[in-house]
Amino acid sequence: MNNSFILRGGIAFSNGKNNIITYSKGYVVCVDGVCKGAFADLPDMYKGLRVYDYGNNLIIPGMSDLHVHAPQYTFRGIGMDEELLEWLSRYTFPEEAKYANLDYAIKAYTYFTEDLRRCFTTRAVVFATLHNEATIELMNQLEKTGVITYVGKVNMDRNGGENLQEASAEQSLKDTVAWLDAIAGKYKNTMPILTPRFIPSCSDELMRGIGKLSKERGIPIQSHLSENKSEIAWVQELVPESTCYANAYEMFDTMGSKELPTIMAHCVYSDRLEMQILKKHGAYIAHCADSNMNLTSGIAPIKKFLDAGVNIGLGTDVAAGSSMNMLKTMLISLQASKMYYRLVDTSVKPLTFEEMFYLATEGGGSYFGKVGTFKDGYDFDAVVIDDSKMFSMRDMSVRERIERMCYNDADVSIRDKFVKGKKIFSAII
Numbered sequence: 001m002n003n004s005f006i007l008r009g010g011i012a013f014s015n016g017k018n019n020i021i022t023y024s025k026g027y028v029v030c031v032d033g034v035c036k037g038a039f040a041d042l043p044d045m046y047k048g049l050r051v052y053d054y055g056n057n058l059i060i061p062g063m064s065d066l067h068v069h070a071p072q073y074t075f076r077g078i079g080m081d082e083e084l085l086e087w088l089s090r091y092t093f094p095e096e097a098k099y100a101n102l103d104y105a106i107k108a109y110t111y112f113t114e115d116l117r118r119c120f121t122t123r124a125v126v127f128a129t130l131h132n133e134a135t136i137e138l139m140n141q142l143e144k145t146g147v148i149t150y151v152g153k154v155n156m157d158r159n160g161g162e163n164l165q166e167a168s169a170e171q172s173l174k175d176t177v178a179w180l181d182a183i184a185g186k187y188k189n190t191m192p193i194l195t196p197r198f199i200p201s202c203s204d205e206l207m208r209g210i211g212k213l214s215k216e217r218g219i220p221i222q223s224h225l226s227e228n229k230s231e232i233a234w235v236q237e238l239v240p241e242s243t244c245y246a247n248a249y250e251m252f253d254t255m256g257s258k259e260l261p262t263i264m265a266h267c268v269y270s271d272r273l274e275m276q277i278l279k280k281h282g283a284y285i286a287h288c289a290d291s292n293m294n295l296t297s298g299i300a301p302i303k304k305f306l307d308a309g310v311n312i313g314l315g316t317d318v319a320a321g322s323s324m325n326m327l328k329t330m331l332i333s334l335q336a337s338k339m340y341y342r343l344v345d346t347s348v349k350p351l352t353f354e355e356m357f358y359l360a361t362e363g364g365g366s367y368f369g370k371v372g373t374f375k376d377g378y379d380f381d382a383v384v385i386d387d388s389k390m391f392s393m394r395d396m397s398v399r400e401r402i403e404r405m406c407y408n409d410a411d412v413s414i415r416d417k418f419v420k421g422k423k424i425f426s427a428i429i
């Protein structure tokens with residue numbers, strides 16, 4: 001299969017956040033890795049291209065996971081009786097400390113990268129650990145998968161305990177520069193992102209240094225924001241001059257800009273002031289509802305942020321989130337927004353399925369550029385899905401089939417997955 005071809009099947013893609021376009025037996029055209037649009041009838045100009053007919057399978061854009069911790073993958077689904085700060089110190093930090101051992105990292109990251117290749121995700125923004133060697137190993141492995149990613153060597157010079165803490169802000173910044181220099185020009189699909197874990201893990205000096213480095217090198221930043229009430233109170237103690245948690249990031253020049261947006265995971269307790277700060281900087285919220293449920297953090301009012309025009313995508317947040325399956329993340333996000341409306345604030349309507357499909361595809365995809373839909377000029381990222389095991393007593397529309405696939409993810413499987421027109425996974429091979 002070269003990089004120019006046509007896929008035929010049941011097609012669905014977002015056209016803005018409130019509209020899903022579908023074709024029951026449609027065509028989606030890829031020329032040199034770029035989507036030329038989806039059509040009910042194939043335009044004459046593309047009739048010379050080879051058509052791969054997937055019959056009744058569904059074809060949707062690839063999904064973007066804006067927040068996932070690679071080193072936590074192997075302990076997903078345990079320790080879930082804890083809340084954030086206890087969970088970090090009892091489970092996460094001791095596990096991440098093991099990545100000082102490269103052999104351990106090589107093995108554990110193989111599980112992560114292989115499963116990432118096999119899931120609905122075609123783009124991901126990934127936390128590694130603070131270790132340079134292990135982070136480079138992760139990037140080497142990710143590059144081979146064909147999934148397009150940003151990967152961050154984590155910065156943390158305080159409150160990590162003796163086994164997971166850098167010696168000083170200066171050392172942390174020095175290691176970060178060494179990591180960036182070591183990988184410069186090395187990859188096609190794998191990009192660096194600066195990754196101060198969160199303010200409790202990073203001294204003022206380190207945060208300022210990261211803000212400066214981001215500007216100097218033109219490298220974006222990812223971190224966590226307003227996930228848990230104890231965490232927020234702690235940040236207020238650590239940075240007493242800040243007006244809110246987001247303002248603390250702003251003070252250190254780490255909130256980014258519209259040209260180089262920062263990704264902030266969670267924003268469960270972000271109020272109007274934080275929302276305005278996020279919007280002003282063009283920051284992205286990585287909404288991680290599965291994680292927020294598991295760690296009893298709360299429900300982020302995503303509908304409110306979406307209506308206000310804040311950039312948003314979804315994050316699985318493994319291992320506080322229990323799986324890299326974006327369909328599961330979509331479902332839990334939908335359920336969370338329904339409960340927010342019912343139990344917290346009836347003026348904030350539940351997210352619609354259209355909005356959720358948009359967040360999983362084009363919403364998060366926009367972080368990577370023209371990504372996440374089948375409109376002309378977008379990168380050709382696509383997932384072909386077999387839903388034939390989901391029996392029905394009547395013919396379902398494509399719109400109905402993608403909705404029920406999200407609500408019953410165990411009954412569907414991925415047949416093929418493409419990134420920029422390259423097939424990177426096939427169930428058949």
Ligand SMILES: [Zn+2]
Pocket residue numbers: 067069224265317
């Ligand atoms: Zn996280």
